[in-house]
């Protein structure tokens with residue numbers, strides 16, 4: 001990036017800073033010493049708050065990042081000789097560097113196509129019934145991403161249909177909730193309505209993308225799968241000794257309600273950007289904007305010109321195109337600058 005351009009960040013919600021609510025609780029947790037390895041007061045309070053928020057007596061674990069959350073959760077949901085069915089654009093397939101396969105000691109990912117980045121019951125069943133011989137890694141888990149990698153969401157009806165197919169074939173259901181809050185906001189649904197009430201066994205809920213510095217919560221609604229899970233975390237280097245610095249900021253998000261208002265803001269900004277882009281001649285979106293990501297196809301010269309103006313965005317996500325991700329701190333002013341630059345480089 002030319003040094004004269006101030007970088008302007010819309011590549012990912014991972015580029016945003018720590019929101020005020022999380023920072024406040026982080027500083028409060030720093031006022032006193034506390035026990036280590038999750039035995040502190042903050043971690044207990046955060047776990048209880050999750051159970052209250054989801055209205056379910058789930059097991060709660062905290063790890064540092066989403067790849068660890070997905071990989072370790074999936075390793076607890078099946079055996080090494082099993083397979084995990086996921087969408088062909090799933091993060092666990094495209095961007096976790098083999099983490100799920102590694103931590104499960106070899107479970108294979110079986111990928112399925114599907115419009116708008118979403119698995120379908122038919123796609124799942126096609127993989128389950130494709131083969132039944134001993135040489136085929138036995139399907140045991142379905143992993144879906146909510147909101148998806150391409151910024152769409154599964155409706156409750158779609159989730160229930162997937163759960164019905166999973167029940168038909170004795171499959172467990174994992175939810176990559178890197179942008180789960182954005183799905184709740186986009187669907188105006190409660191956390192319970194989008195998880196255990198539609199048969200999700202394990203949710204990996206990202207805080208990193210929602211205003212934390214780092215920190216992901218893994219919620220086991222199927223508590224049998226959580227047996228010895230803390231040992232999996234420890235062995236993987238994911239048991240934080242000063243866990244209160246992960247759990248306290250999470251508590252800040254939950255107790256203030258910022259977990260939802262941050263997502264509502266990010267989604268609103270994405271809608272604003274989406275509408276602005278569609279108003280420009282010759283610009284069309286690649287996917288409906290249902291959460292906090294906007295995908296648009298630009299000619300190569302426009303991509304280079306936007307980057308030369310300091311814009312950071314990914315072009316390797318999903319089915320290509322440029323991805324712009326809005327976060328809790330994205331502003332209309334920033335988006336207006338982008339829209340003006342897009343208009344200029346396309347003229």
Ligand SMILES: Cc1ncc(COP(=O)(O)O)c(C=O)c1O
Nearest residue numbers: 065066067068091145149176178
């Ligand atoms: C859909 C999805 N799942 C999982 C992850 C993994 O998160 P991390 O980068 O923290 O490993 C990401 C990354 O942001 C993601 O976009």
Ligand SMILES: C[C@H](O)[C@H](N)C(=O)O
Nearest residue numbers: 011012013014095317
């Ligand atoms: C793609 C990258 O790994 C990250 N999950 C993101 O969405 O920005």
